[in-house]
Amino acid sequence: MSIKMKALLKSPWVFHLCSGSCNNCDIEILDCLTPRYDIERFGMLLVGSVRHADVLLCTGVVNKLGESRVKRVYQQAPKPCVVVAVGNCAASQHIYRGSYAVGKPLDEVIPVDVYIPGCPPKPEAIILGVVKLLEKLKKG
Amino acid sequence: MKILFWFLIIPGFLFTSTVGLLASWIDRKVTARVQWRVGPPVLQPFIDVVKLLGKETILPRTADKITFLTAPVLGLVSITLISTILWVMIADPKVGFLGDLIVLVYLLAIPSISVIMGGFASGNPIASIGASREMKLLLSYELPFVLAVFVPVIKAGGIIRIGELLSIQAQSGAFATNISGFIALVVAIICMQAKLALVPFDMAEAETELIGGPIIEYSGTPLAIFKLTRASMLFTVPMFLVVIFMGGIVLSFPGIIWGILKYVLLLVIIVLIRNTNPRIRIDQAVKFFWGPVTVLAILAVVLAFIGV
């Protein structure tokens, strides 16, 4: 594995991309930063600008208006960059499937690397998901 | 050749950024402990920089490409230059030239100017707001800072050579032991907090409202350079205060420990201020610096003239 990839695994900066979620998943993501979970010990930081991001945490079902925006935000992120779908909404459209406002599922808009189910997923589940993602990247 | 070695290895780029990154780790760790968290491992700042070097560098379509890319380099070069001059002076107070203190005060403003340039060049409205805040902040703290730096010069009888300031302090005690010197040091510490853009004066970056401010559009290598500049400043600016107010560092066995303790003392003060204060608004900051802080600085200058 190159040193570039190794460094990426040790300091994944997380950007929080919310598109049509009910805001509950987002609050669980912020929970990961609290003293109880403290993801900074793994070098993860929540960044405000997508230009600094290594990991996109996508929450919520992507609605028709949001689709092009999600795509653009993904294109604005500097590569290499991985995408995590947080919550049932992002993974499978959940109870909003078939709604008039809902377009394509997230993984047809942008490539998704990991799905974290739950409504909302617990902070432990989110951390576990990211750890699994890092393991997957480590294997290559 | 020798100068190039000084600039690039010791005490220049390599040394300054290594110690600076360690200092920024201490900052992050202490912040985490204050918030009852565990905090990042020691190598975290280094890993962050290596990672950023490996990422893609994006040039926004609206950006002015040349300014956008040169701005971070400008900041890093100037902070490295300051550190080099300071340490060469500490090692041998006889080198140096007339007025090098003035050169250093000017160079210390350049990292902020590079942030302003980068922010305006990136063509992002949020970055522009951040850059304009940074500019106002620069205008507000520069006056008391220069007044505070003026005090050691008066104490030394009008000498503006860092080498001689150091040897005078070696003979007759640090300037910070006098009343006027101490007040000037306090003023300089407050200005240093603003220079380092740390809470309560980080309204240019304002993570929660301006999401990074001037550096919002930077990614990859230029962002790594900004982080390095930040880290080097965390090392160099307190060193500057140690040299002109607190007697500098003597490079012999017991002296060097005292020197390191002086630096650590300033670092702890910075981290504590940062962790116990909320961010203030830009107009409050300007009022604060042009009001009480400038009055304090003028008081210090007057006391220094009287000779207290």
Ligand code: SF4
């Ligand atoms: S998965 Fe549940 S909690 Fe998360 S956004 Fe959807 S409805 Fe809200």
